[in-house]
Amino acid sequence: MPRVVDPAERRREITGAVLRVVRRDGLENASVRNVAREAGLSMGSLRHYFATQSELMAFAFRSVIERIDDRVAGLAPEPDTRERVERTLLQLLPLDDERRAENEVWLAFTTRAAYDRALRPLRDEGYDALRAACHAMITDLSAAGLAPADVPAQAGRLHALLDGLAVHAAMRPDLHTAESLSAIIACHLDGLAVECRAARRRGGADESGGEEPGGGRGEPGR
Amino acid sequence: MPRVVDPAERRREITGAVLRVVRRDGLENASVRNVAREAGLSMGSLRHYFATQSELMAFAFRSVIERIDDRVAGLAPEPDTRERVERTLLQLLPLDDERRAENEVWLAFTTRAAYDRALRPLRDEGYDALRAACHAMITDLSAAGLAPADVPAQAGRLHALLDGLAVHAAMRPDLHTAESLSAIIACHLDGLAVECRAARRRGGADESGGEEPGGGRGEPGR
């Protein structure tokens, strides 16, 4: 038939339909039929692009992960460590409608991956990527004297905080505004800086150098 | 027929079957038929106790919430603030198999509540209860000089950390042992205490009294 649009473009359209259905009706209602209807395609046509349902779902899940990756990678360079980390973290939080949608879909897929083996590698990939990002951010902060030196533990803490905020934002979008989410992130970063300074003052066994040794701005624990 | 067992007991048995199926096959496979088979009952018999599926699910969800409440309420009294809070938090984390099961089921129900209105009041109830518990714990810590005075923000932070850890434990039970989860909780509590001491030292505007004014034990940020 008419190669009127690029097949990859069609796949992206279909993926968009998947995400809309998942958001509106839940993952369990994202049947091949419902997705085809949402995309304005026949069932047979959809199955031309995705032979099976799990293929369709895996592709949609991957596209969400990639979109998040792209957004973080696309951040403007920022020399100030604290500012760079904070912006990165905010980019990972569901602060606007687009990210809220991604976040809900991520949660749905993540939950299903608990018993759907086909989704598990993807889920683990996303988890590992975020874990690594948290590790890198804590490393940077620690080097700048803005976080304690026990990097793995602090990375785990930050990672859990991040995903917890994401879950809460999905559960109660009314209670979790962009402002309240950002405030908690800022509070956590302030807290890490204070912990680090305190550790250096007393033990002094903290080997962290210091690009801005005295200077997390803002009141600690605001 | 034979009133051989208490009807309430039967309902609890059926609830147990629901939880087993949800854990093993996911919430979307917890059909009336599957639950009946798991419970060793006929479909019609099950429907004698739960007229509709959503009634069954709501009951099962509620039972999970109540079990968590009971466990926290059943904690032995503990005069030391820090110890008491830490024990409470550990009680809320999926550290053993029973709590892991509850946690997975909680996650499944919570996710479904995003588009299933019947589950939403229950989900909100659970959320609010945990939120209130976090608020109370931070209040206690703050009064004891073991947490900063900005209670609402710190409560939100702790709440998110808690749910984030729960999600992570459900996603990657292998990576999140009871030890690693406990360590992160301890790390967070240590951090809060350090933040509080630092705030009092510099600003001094911290009105917190002090049941053990100098004394969070353990190294900060272990």
Add this chain to the structure above:
DNA sequence: CGTTATATAGCACGACTGTGCTACAAAGCA
């Protein structure tokens, strides 16, 4: 032109779903 690959459409099958309904056995009560 004809041939082939691509894209769209839609039907059919078997499986599974929730629930309405009837049938029947046993217990409680008259």
Add this chain to the structure above:
DNA sequence: TGCTTTGTAGCACAGTCGTGCTATATAACG
């Protein structure tokens, strides 16, 4: 004793599901 309530069982209906399959129309290529 008989009658009513309660518990158990299972069938039937209408609906949805994923997917195998065929049919057809257009674009690309010979």
